Amino acid sequence: MYTIGQVSERFHIPISTLRYYDKEGLFPEIQRTSGIRRFGEKEIDALRVIECLKKSGLEIKDIKQFMEWCIQGNETYPQRLNLFLRQRRQVEAELAHMNRVLDMLKFKCWYYEEALKDGNEDRVTRMKPEDMPEEIRRAYENSHQNT
Amino acid sequence: MYTIGQVSERFHIPISTLRYYDKEGLFPEIQRTSGIRRFGEKEIDALRVIECLKKSGLEIKDIKQFMEWCIQGNETYPQRLNLFLRQRRQVEAELAHMNRVLDMLKFKCWYYEEALKDGNEDRVTRMKPEDMPEEIRRAYENSHQNT
DNA sequence: ATAGCACCTAAACCTAACTTTAGGTCAATA
DNA sequence: TATTGACCTAAAGTTAGGTTTAGGTGCTAT
Numbered sequence: 001m002y003t004i005g006q007v008s009e010r011f012h013i014p015i016s017t018l019r020y021y022d023k024e025g026l027f028p029e030i031q032r033t034s035g036i037r038r039f040g041e042k043e044i045d046a047l048r049v050i051e052c053l054k055k056s057g058l059e060i061k062d063i064k065q066f067m068e069w070c071i072q073g074n075e076t077y078p079q080r081l082n083l084f085l086r087q088r089r090q091v092e093a094e095l096a097h098m099n100r101v102l103d104m105l106k107f108k109c110w111y112y113e114e115a116l117k118d119g120n121e122d123r124v125t126r127m128k129p130e131d132m133p134e135e136i137r138r139a140y141e142n143s144h145q146n147t
Numbered sequence: 148m149y150t151i152g153q154v155s156e157r158f159h160i161p162i163s164t165l166r167y168y169d170k171e172g173l174f175p176e177i178q179r180t181s182g183i184r185r186f187g188e189k190e191i192d193a194l195r196v197i198e199c200l201k202k203s204g205l206e207i208k209d210i211k212q213f214m215e216w217c218i219q220g221n222e223t224y225p226q227r228l229n230l231f232l233r234q235r236r237q238v239e240a241e242l243a244h245m246n247r248v249l250d251m252l253k254f255k256c257w258y259y260e261e262a263l264k265d266g267n268e269d270r271v272t273r274m275k276p277e278d279m280p281e282e283i284r285r286a287y288e289n290s291h292q293n294t
Numbered sequence: 295a296t297a298g299c300a301c302c303t304a305a306a307c308c309t310a311a312c313t314t315t316a317g318g319t320c321a322a323t324a
Numbered sequence: 325t326a327t328t329g330a331c332c333t334a335a336a337g338t339t340a341g342g343t344t345t346a347g348g349t350g351c352t353a354t
Contacts, residue, residue: 049255052251052252055244055248056252074266080259081260081263084259088253091249091252095245101198101203102235102238102239104195105199105231105234106235108231109231109232109235112227143195
């Protein structure tokens with residue numbers, strides 16, 4: 001069992017944020033001894049899930065909904081499974097997108113390295129994809145396709 | 148040359164957002180004919196860069212800074228290269244993080260699939276990593292290491 | 295000529311997720 | 325005893341990134 005200060009330190013989350021999460025119903029079963037919150041394994045686990053669901057694009061109120069399903073017991077397994085399946089597809093799409101962003105950044109790094117060498121952008125701006133280094137062409141084409 | 152409405156449609160960006168970007172200085176050289184914005188190749192390119200830099204975690208005001216460097220010419224190549232190198236590292240870190248989030252989601256999907264089969268969480272909650280399916284164990288360990 | 299459409303501006307409004315503030319309890323230490 | 329430190333609450337404030345509103349211009353089709 002940990003105090004709010006210990007949890008804050010261990011997970012590098014501001015105390016104010018932990019209190020805010022609690023107020024928003026993200027630790028629905030947290031215990032208190034004379035008013036003071038006691039974070040147990042359940043709440044530590046909740047923190048990991050919160051981090052994960054937040055990163056996957058969920059809002060606080062939807063995470064609260066999940067926490068409520070957890071309390072309701074066995075009958076909400078389908079909803080919970082469904083949520084994780086949906087967020088999983090979401091994150092897979094997001095990863096694909098981020099890989100395109102990364103390719104754009106790789107291309108831009110190469111572009112400015114060349115511009116810096118040349119002292120201007122003339123050569124590199126006019127260069128056709130087929131004259132670019134293999135890896136750069138791949139990155140360029142992946143990040144510029146569509147639109 | 149495109150009007151704001153054409154750009155909005157082609158890139159699925161609200162007109163209000165394009166105007167907002169312009170107001171924030173993200174199209175510093177955009178032309179106008181009797182008050183009406185004319186989006187050229189430069190601005191289309193800017194849109195791609197904006198998307199990329201935004202996704203990589205930059206704020207609008209920092210993207211504006213980049214656009215200003217572009218106007219200033221050759222002497223700002225080092226700053227521009229530096230920015231892209233920094234954002235590239237940023238996105239690589241973010242991708243690594245997202246992969247851990249994805250592993251957590253994979254684990255949770257498996258967890259609730261098993262709970263659903265069993266009708267309760269008893270077996271799956273008590274299960275040790277070494278008894279989990281190979282791929283699930285990997286996901287579990289990757290998403291629960293540290294903290 | 296009048297209605298509709300695409301454009302324009304300035305300024306007010308909105309939302310999520312926090313953070314800060316102001317005021318208070320309680321236990322241990324100087 | 326009084327001060328410090330860790331906790332508490334309710335409520336107000338903050339921020340980024342837009343969106344909405346209200347009012348206006350100018351072309352074109354009926």
